[in-house]
Structures are given as structure tokens and as C-alpha cells.
Amino acid sequence: MNTVTPPPAVQPRFVTAAVVQAAAPLFDTPAAVARAEELIRQAVGEHGAEVVVLPEAFLGGYPKGLDFGITVGSRTPEGRELFRRYHASAIDVPGPEVDALAALTRELGCHAVVGAVERKGGTLYCVALFLGPGGYLGLHRKLMPTAAERYLWGQGDGSTLPVIDTGAARLGAAICWENYMPLFRTAMYAKGVDLWCAPTVDDREAWQATMRHIALEGRCFVLGASQYLRRDALPADVRPVQGDAPDTVLIGGGSVIVSPLGDVLAGPLRDGEGILSARLDLDDLTRARFDFDPTGHYGRPDIFSLRVDETPRTAVTTGRTPHTDAE
Numbered sequence: 240m241n242t243v244t245p246p247p248a249v250q251p252r253f254v255t256a257a258v259v260q261a262a263a264p265l266f267d268t269p270a271a272v273a274r275a276e277e278l279i280r281q282a283v284g285e286h287g288a289e290v291v292v293l294p295e296a297f298l299g300g301y302p303k304g305l306d307f308g309i310t311v312g313s314r315t316p317e318g319r320e321l322f323r324r325y326h327a328s329a330i331d332v333p334g335p336e337v338d339a340l341a342a343l344t345r346e347l348g349c350h351a352v353v354g355a356v357e358r359k360g361g362t363l364y365c366v367a368l369f370l371g372p373g374g375y376l377g378l379h380r381k382l383m384p385t386a387a388e389r390y391l392w393g394q395g396d397g398s399t400l401p402v403i404d405t406g407a408a409r410l411g412a413a414i415c416w417e418n419y420m421p422l423f424r425t426a427m428y429a430k431g432v433d434l435w436c437a438p439t440v441d442d443r444e445a446w447q448a449t450m451r452h453i454a455l456e457g458r459c460f461v462l463g464a465s466q467y468l469r470r471d472a473l474p475a476d477v478r479p480v481q482g483d484a485p486d487t488v489l490i491g492g493g494s495v496i497v498s499p500l501g502d503v504l505a506g507p508l509r510d511g512e513g514i515l516s517a518r519l520d521l522d523d524l525t526r527a528r529f530d531f532d533p534t535g536h537y538g539r540p541d542i543f544s545l546r547v548d549e550t551p552r553t554a555v556t557t558g559r560t561p562h563t564d565a566e
Contacts (some may be wrong), residue, residue, distance in 0.1 A: 413427065
């Protein structure tokens with residue numbers, strides 16, 4: 240009697256992910272780096288995290304409630320000096336702060352997505368840094384600063400839209416209200432994002448609907464990391480519009496982890512700093528995409544198309560211009 244040997248059982252694939260809800264001291268870059276290192280170590284050591292996401296502008300700071308002396312058509316000397324301080328607290332990429340975090344992820348063997356403010360000449364960019372066991376892996380520059388952020392941060396271009404393959408899953412990032420940009424989301428879905436990282440400072444209850452929608456639309460895990468910031472974390476000599484009471488909450492958190500079918504796996508976290516973690520079953524990605532793949536079998540390329548320009552855009556291009564025969 241012939242016997243049929245059954246195929247070997249498929250081993251489940253899991254990744255433990257953590258989102259950090261915290262803020263770092265404003266205008267104190269060494270302290271911010273030390274805080275980031277502490278939190279990443281805690282996420283790995285206490286939660287077993289293999290992927291850690293820190294909030295928007297964690298390094299460099301999110302100056303919630305500061306107006307930088309700007310009204311329409313007018314700037315003040317005091318506002319210019321405040322921007323000088325903010326510019327000085329941003330980081331260079333590459334630079335020593337990135338090197339320190341890269342050394343940490345190499346040591347711990349983890350991946351991390353860290354919100355930061357990048358300094359490039361006289362312009363600042365809100366960025367997400369990607370780091371892993373191999374060190375620094377790249378960055379994403381926020382494409383569209385929101386409202387008053389536009390007088391602090393420049394616009395990114397299409398050249399910094401990476402999706403990082405960790406070997407187990409593919410990481411991508413959308414910073415805060417980039418998550419509302421339908422064409423941005425479509426471009427990232429087409430790159431096969433599995434773990435959608437969403438560093439943010441949006442603490443509204445409505446933000447939770449956005450995180451769950453993207454998980455369902457993209458059929459991906461969503462890792463939403465928000466800051467928790469109180470007035471007493473800002474220097475005493477600045478004046479946020481929310482007031483000067485030390486315990487005034489400027490950014491109220493709301494970090495969350497969501498499954499590819501929109502189920503909340505952890506959070507939302509409120510009322511303080513903390514770390515959320517979840518063990519992600521990566522086979523849930525395939526289960527979820529069975530009936531909806533936004534840029535695959537549900538994409539209808541015969542009707543819709545999207546062109547994404549990933550060319551670096553600079554104001555000045557240097558180099559020799561070839562001479563013509565007439566010259």
C-alpha cells in the first residue's frame with residue numbers, strides 16, 4: 240500500500256512590534272538622543288520588540304503651541320531667534336545622532352523608525368529615519384507640512400519614499416497628515432508595505448479612524464506612534480498658546496497598533512507616556528489580501544493609473560554643460 244507523505248507544516252511567521260508614546264526635551268539634542276536610546280532599549284528588552292516606532296519629530300522636537308513670531312506679512316526678531324534655536328537642535332543626516340542610533344540597532348539586532356527634524360543648510364525637514372541591524376537604512380522626508388508647520392519645514396520630494404525589507408516584512412512610513420493623502424497611500428501600497436509606520440502628533444479621537452482605515456485599505460499592519468507632551472517638558476522661557484501651567488497637556492498621545500483587517504491590537508494609549516506592543520502574525524497579511532489588494536486584483540489598471548516621480552529635486556544642479564558644435 241502506497242502511503243503519501245504529507246507536506247511539511249508551514250511554520251507561522253511572527254514579528255513583535257512596539258510603538259513608543261513619549262516626547263524628548265525641546266532644544267536639547269543630546270538629551271533627545273539619550274531618551275530615544277533608552278526607549279528603544281526598553282521596547283526591545285521589556286517587550287521583545289523587533290520593530291520599534293518613535294513619534295514624529297522626536298529628535299529635534301515638535302514645538303506645539305509656539306508661533307515663532309509670525310503673522311501674515313510680518314516676522315519678529317524674537318521669532319527669528321527662536322527659529323535659530325530650533326534649527327540648532329535639528330540633526331544632520333548623516334551625522335553623529337544617526338550614528339549613535341545606528342550603533343544601537345546594530346547592537347540590539349532590531350529595526351527602528353524614528354521621527355526627527357533634519358537640518359539641510361538653512362532648511363529643516365520633518366523625517367522618519369529607518370535603522371536596522373545593518374545600521375542606518377535611509378529616510379523619508381515629509382512631503383507636505385501641515386498648516387503652520389510650513390514656515391518651519393520644507394517639502395520633501397519623491398526621492399525619499401523608501402520601503403525597507405527587513406527579511407520578515409516590508410516597512411514604510413507616512414508622517415502625520417501624509418496619512419490623509421490618497422495618492423501617497425496608493426504609491427506606498429504599490430511598494431508592498433506590510434508594516435505601515437505612522438509617526439504623528441495628532442492626538443484627536445478622529446485619528447483612530449484614520450489608522451484603522453489605512454489598515455483596512457492597505458491590508459497592512461499599522462503602527463501609530465504619537466507624542467505625549469506636557470508644558471513642563473518645554474523650556475521655561477517659551478510661551479505656548481495653551482498656557483504655562485506645568486501639567487498642561489500639549490500633545491495627548493493616542494498611539495495604537497492595528498491589524499490588516501482593522502482590529503485594534505493595542506491601544507489607543509492615553510493620559511501619559513508608555514510603550515505598546517503586539518505580536519503580529521504576518522500570515523494575517525495574506526489572509527486579509529484574499530479579498531482586497533488595493534494595487535493588485537482590486538486595482539483596475541485599465542481605468543486608473545498613477546505616475547510617481549521619484550526624481551530628486553534641487554534648486555541648483557552643478558556640472559559642466561556640453562558645448563555645441565557652433566561653439
